[in-house]
Amino acid sequence: MNDSPLILQTAFSIGPVPITHVVLTTWAVMVVLAVGCFLLTRKLSVEPGSAQTVLELLVGTIDAQIESTMQSDPAPFRTLIGTLFIFILFANWASAIPNVEPPTAHLETDAALAAIVFAATIFHGVKSNGPLGYLKTFAEPSWVMIPLNLVEQITRTFSLMVRLFGNVMSGVFVVGIVLSLAGLLVPIPLMALDLLTGAVQAYIFAVLATVFIGAAVSGEGAENPRKDSH
DSSP: OOSOTTOOOEEEEETTEEEEHHHHHHHHHHHHHHHHHHHHHTTOOSSOOHHHHHHHHHHHHHHHHHHHHHSSOSHHHHHHHHHHHHHHHHHHHGGGSTTOOOGGGSHHHHHHHHHHHHHHHHHHHHHHHHHHHHHHGGGOSOGGGHHHHHHHHHHHHHHHHHHHHHHHHHHHHHHHHHHHHHOSSTTHHHHHHHHHHHHHHHHHHHHHHHHHHHHHHHTSOOSSTTGGGO
16 A cells, blocks of 8 residues: 555546545445355355355354354344454455555545444434333443443444454555565465454454444343343
């Protein structure tokens, strides 16, 4: 990464609206995922092939993670959590393409993803507990905690954005410096580590989103999701 991650480079403009390289990369990732999902799911069968088996394994893993975290049916949350994980994973891995910066290495993309989780938390909290029931959760365990609980709602969303941005941006930045100093072959292990870090960060973001939504749905903290099973 040669430029500041806080500076967006304009690729072209549509009338008065500038289209940045980050937006183009984001659109490209979405198109690749949309086309890939269409091709993988258009001919599903009872006896799955290799591609369908991998897809079913991925969906099963996401469902298991949601169920173990939230102790509820994963179906209402599968689309959101699965989409967040897969999009962030491929967006992070865009760094493997020469001269392409991953969208998640820019604050704008990470802020949008965190805002989606914030809105989903409120939506599912109100849907599960009703407007009044959801508002009451901010007064737990005492009404004195209302300001702190409100601040926590905002700060944990901010932490989602900063965590993803910091980890992805730093990885791309380090690989870019080593590549410019050491040539093409030397940074390969670092690039492999960057891909692994991208996968881990996608997983962490999806898990934290599940925890936050689960806390809103249950009306309590999700740090100990199995306590109701005893």
